[in-house]
Amino acid sequence: MAQERLRLLLAGLAACVSLAAFPAGTDPKAPPTPQTPWYRLSPQDRQVLAPLAPDWDKLPGYQQKRLQSAARQYPKMQPIQQERFQKRIVDWAAMTPEQRKAARETFKGMQKLPPSKQDELRERWLEQKGAAAAEPARR
Amino acid sequence: MNEKNFGEKLRPWLQRSASEVGELQATRLKSARLRALDAWREPVRLLGVVTVNAGTAQTLKYSVLQQALLWLPIVILLATLAAKTLSPEADIGELDAQLLTGELPIDAFLDQDFGEWLKSASGSF
Numbered sequence: 001m002a003q004e005r006l007r008l009l010l011a012g013l014a015a016c017v018s019l020a021a022f023p024a025g026t027d028p029k030a031p032p033t034p035q036t037p038w039y040r041l042s043p044q045d046r047q048v049l050a051p052l053a054p055d056w057d058k059l060p061g062y063q064q065k066r067l068q069s070a071a072r073q074y075p076k077m078q079p080i081q082q083e084r085f086q087k088r089i090v091d092w093a094a095m096t097p098e099q100r101k102a103a104r105e106t107f108k109g110m111q112k113l114p115p116s117k118q119d120e121l122r123e124r125w126l127e128q129k130g131a132a133a134a135e136p137a138r139r
Numbered sequence: 140m141n142e143k144n145f146g147e148k149l150r151p152w153l154q155r156s157a158s159e160v161g162e163l164q165a166t167r168l169k170s171a172r173l174r175a176l177d178a179w180r181e182p183v184r185l186l187g188v189v190t191v192n193a194g195t196a197q198t199l200k201y202s203v204l205q206q207a208l209l210w211l212p213i214v215i216l217l218a219t220l221a222a223k224t225l226s227p228e229a230d231i232g233e234l235d236a237q238l239l240t241g242e243l244p245i246d247a248f249l250d251q252d253f254g255e256w257l258k259s260a261s262g263s264f
Binding site: 065066067068069070071072073074077081082084085088089091092095099100102103104106107108109110112113117120121122124125126128129 | 230231232233234235236237238239240241242243244245246247248249250252253254256257260261
């Protein structure tokens, strides 16, 4: 009885480990995520994703799902963040998958830094871009 | 021999000996009887199918609870992992939301200079 229970316990743990080691989303042979037409979105999603309405149905299913998931964070955002989201989402959707992947990797890399380092990098980049933008104006 | 038959057979012997029981023993027997009556509970009907005595029902309930406590953490872990692996898009979506709402514009994360600074900052950290 105790042995059987131990066997079951081990089987459960093995299932956990295999799920963690081979997540379903990483299977290249997995069927593509189905598209969700614009009219089938919830009113909230449609409101948040409104800037993408004209191109929504052309987006691949996986990207639609990611955007929907991002849009679900919208109510929790600060007003300034909501503004940024609305402004940037069109450019974001227009980027190539490789560009988005690269941006995510850099973003994740930055998140791993301590907050002081993150601030330093942010300031440095904003300063440099500010100077570069002012350069042609001076000429 | 069932419990009732056993009781019937035992009764004359007990009655014969009852007169010989001293006061102290009689009091102890009385209190034991009262304790037994206190402990007795109505039999429980399980799922409307079988009737079992209260003690058995309690044991069953305990063993179910014990099993549940053993499996609950594993079930929760499995459910969490399954939810995570079945919806990788949700995780990426959350990351995208953070990226899109941060102080730095998207351009920064595609900028080569920024990438280089990040590499050197990560190296020095």
